[in-house]
Amino acid sequence: ALEIVSDSAIQEAVDDAIRLEESGWKRDEGTAISTDPAIRQFYVRLAERMAQRGSLRLMFLNVNGGRIATSDSIEHHGRLFLCKTGYDPEYNTCSPFKLLMHFIVRYAYAEHASEIDLLGDTEPWKEEWTETSRPHDWLFVFSDSNRARLLYPLKFQLMPAVKRTGVVDLILNS
Numbered sequence: 634a635l636e637i638v639s640d641s642a643i644q645e646a647v648d649d650a651i652r653l654e655e656s657g658w659k660r661d662e663g664t665a666i667s668t669d670p671a672i673r674q675f676y677v678r679l680a681e682r683m684a685q686r687g688s689l690r691l692m693f694l695n696v697n698g699g700r701i702a703t704s705d706s707i708e709h710h711g712r713l714f715l716c717k718t719g720y721d722p723e724y725n726t727c728s729p730f731k732l733l734m735h736f737i738v739r740y741a742y743a744e745h746a747s748e749i750d751l752l753g754d755t756e757p758w759k760e761e762w763t764e765t766s767r768p769h770d771w772l773f774v775f776s777d778s779n780r781a782r783l784l785y786p787l788k789f790q791l792m793p794a795v796k797r798t799g800v801v802d803l804i805l806n807s
Contacts, residue, residue, distance in 0.1 A: 635736035636700070638691040640684060646691045647680045653693075653703040654719035666717065676705070676717070683707050692740075694720075694733040702729035704737060711747045713737070734762060 638646035651666050651673060659665035666676050683689035688709055694702035702720035706713055715737070720729040741749050751759045755766045773788070775781035 634695045635733070635740060636693040636695050637740070638693070639687070639689050641681075643680055643684050643689065643691065646693075647677055649693070649700045650680075650691050650703045650705050650717070650719075651676065653700065653721060654705070654717050656719040657722040659719065680705065692733065692737055694729055694736065696724070696729075702733040704733060706737075708744075708746070711745065712750060713741050713746050713748070714750045714752055716752060730758075731761075738762075 655665040655667055660668065666673050680689055680691065688707050690704075690706040690708050690713065692704040692706055693700040701724050703718065704715045705717040706715050708714075718730060720733070737749065749762075751762070753769065759766075775785050
């Protein structure tokens with residue numbers, strides 16, 4: 634069943650969403666929300682603020698009363714944005730996120746949403762749901778600190794130069 638949490642009593646739901654977003658591999662790669670307290674706090678605050686505005690849609694696939702897949706989503710002007718997704722790897726043989734997506738599409742249709750935006754890069758799992766894609770832009774904001782003054786040229790000058798040499802591909806493919 635689909636469960637949608639959208640009101641201000643969201644703390645338990647946010648904790649479950651963060652737990653499910655880890656998806657095993659995200660935690661192992663260090664990219665899960667839970668791996669950095671500051672990032673976790675950002676998503677908790679975002680959920681609280683979106684709930685206050687009536688835009689939060691924490692969507693869960695429930696099986697036998699337990700949450701096994703999630704999409705932290707924002708609904709705005711008839712569009713549904715899927716910000717963070719994940720599922721319990723214990724259920725991976727049942728394709729829990731595909732089932733959740735099925736329910737999300739049905740929900741969006743029933744709500745007369747004009748669009749579901751899967752956000753981020755084009756990935757094979759997203760192409761299973763649509764042939765349409767568009768580029769998304771990145772915004773990097775750096776503070777006026779010594780660390781930021783070092784990171785900026787590394788990110789936008791040194792790393793692109795190293796990538797152009799092909800050294801990274803040579804190392805990764807050997």
